[in-house]
Amino acid sequence: MTSYREDRTVSVVVAGGTRGIGLELAESLTERGETVVLGYGSDHDSAQAAAARLVAAGREPLVVQSDMATPEGSRALARVAAEVGEPVRVVVHCSVQVVPGALVDLALDDLDRTLAVNGTSLLWLTRAMVPLMQRGSSLLYLTSRGSTVVVGGYGTVGPAKAYAEALMRYLAVELAPQGIRVNALAPGTQDTQALRAVFGDRTDEIIEAQRAKNPSGRLVTPDDYCGVARMLVGPESTMVTGQTVFVYGGANLMG
Numbered sequence: 001m002t003s004y005r006e007d008r009t010v011s012v013v014v015a016g017g018t019r020g021i022g023l024e025l026a027e028s029l030t031e032r033g034e035t036v037v038l039g040y041g042s043d044h045d046s047a048q049a050a051a052a053r054l055v056a057a058g059r060e061p062l063v064v065q066s067d068m069a070t071p072e073g074s075r076a077l078a079r080v081a082a083e084v085g086e087p088v089r090v091v092v093h094c095s096v097q098v099v100p101g102a103l104v105d106l107a108l109d110d111l112d113r114t115l116a117v118n119g120t121s122l123l124w125l126t127r128a129m130v131p132l133m134q135r136g137s138s139l140l141y142l143t144s145r146g147s148t149v150v151v152g153g154y155g156t157v158g159p160a161k162a163y164a165e166a167l168m169r170y171l172a173v174e175l176a177p178q179g180i181r182v183n184a185l186a187p188g189t190q191d192t193q194a195l196r197a198v199f200g201d202r203t204d205e206i207i208e209a210q211r212a213k214n215p216s217g218r219l220v221t222p223d224d225y226c227g228v229a230r231m232l233v234g235p236e237s238t239m240v241t242g243q244t245v246f247v248y249g250g251a252n253l254m255g
Helices: 020-028 044-056 071-084 108-132 158-178 193-213 222-233
Strands: 010-015 035-040 060-065 090-093 138-142 181-187 244-247
Touching: 010 020, 010 071, 010 108, 020 035, 020 044, 020 090, 020 138, 020 222, 035 044, 035 071, 044 060, 060 071, 071 108, 090 108, 108 138, 108 158, 138 158, 138 222, 158 181, 181 222, 222 244
Parallel strands: 010 035, 010 090, 035 060, 090 138, 138 181, 181 244
Antiparallel strands: none
């Protein structure tokens, strides 16, 4: 049994929180001295680097390997949060599974896994974490415009994101009487491992094309989407639930 400080509670849980957007949110949504649970799949080096970064920033990270393709992955995160101390203020779902290629060529096992990690696991994570949450807590799901428009090479992610957004809306209504809010955040194009898994050698070209056509004249930055995330989980958004908020600088409105 791991020993924890008696006065320690978990403020934030981030599934898929050891790199990219998830790591940025993990740091942004916590204050110095707060504990954050970071879930990851198999990249141990990234997990260690994420923990070191958060320690340097004054946070108290707990890194948990969790397979979000199964309900047990979500339960593993909840067990650590419960063992440390509740209530949990914010739960963020940033886990993503990418299998490049066309949907018509996709093996059924790969399809099942991508739908589970990118979609169904939002439900599993919610079921596991809600008992640790209280009125005023929030769940935040990371999505993208690929849930509503066709993005080439994104067929294993976009439909699952759309599925999860529908789950998000239903969960928002179901949990509203408990004072728990559920929203989705869609940041604009970011240079992440998931993006490179989709576009491979074309990633740099895609990023520059998105930069060139953004009506705001630039791509979004972590400061942009982290600021919106803080608003969505904060008290000023008490009556905002079941919404997908795009942080694209207007690019999501264009063809």
